[in-house]
Amino acid sequence: MRIRTMSETDLPTVVALAVEVFGPFHEESFRPAVGEVVFTDRDAHWREEYAEQIPKLAHVAVAETPDGVIAGFVAWDDRGDVSHVAVSPGHRRTGLGRALCEHAFARLKAAGTTVATIGTGGDDFHAPARALYESLGCTPFPLVTYYREL
Template identity: 45%
Template sequence: MDIRPLSPADLPALLELTLSVFGPFYEDSFRSVVGDTVFLNRHGDWKEDYRRHLAGIHAPDNGKFAAVARIDGQVAGFVGWIIEETERHGEIDILAVAEASRRLGTGRALAAHALAHLKTAGVEVVSIGTGGDDFHAPARSLYDSLGFTPFPNISYTKAI
């Protein structure tokens, strides 16, 4: 596995990967739980939201960094992280692994890569968030195994 900094040429493949990874959550899980009104209001344009997000994911002048993992020349996953220097705090902003590269240590390697960069930058505390639903269970398992401490957070949404 090769992990290197994101380049602009990576963005089309990363967007395709992101839509593939998170599409089942938005379309099959979230939408069915909250209903169409809430879904359309909160995440109805989730594909475009990710397109915008990924366009600014690697902006070192703004404390944003990203790396891409490749296995046999194919994009296996990517990670984005944010450094808040004055607070000595960092955040793993996004972590996505292609289906074919799951259960191979790709997510762990990407997280370790980001954590090493965060530590080198002087970060003392790192945060990462994920969902409490079944879709996000593998992510929770990974973050638990990396020593992150979960804290329950419940978000309520209602159509009125």
């Protein structure tokens, strides 16, 4: 597996991967938890938002298999905030998420950043991410967001 900087030609694949990886969160975790009114107001356009957000991310690295398939990606900004870590279902539990995080952390450290942040949800969907980040030595700080239909 090779981790490299995302190229412009990778963009459609990376957006599709984000939709595939994070779709179950939006549709099967968040939507049932908050209900249709909140979902429609806050998250109904999540697919389009990935297409808009990903090209604007400061730094994106992709994990590419020897046969040229993009199996995951990681994104971060210059401040040290890791915003996305995504691994395709067929490549999970192989150490790829760890490698992507370590890649971002190494790039940040090389750029002189002293602290990195990486966040995730407290729901069941995000349990593997929480376990990964804690295994990487990240310290969790719980946050709670409440939604209310008005």
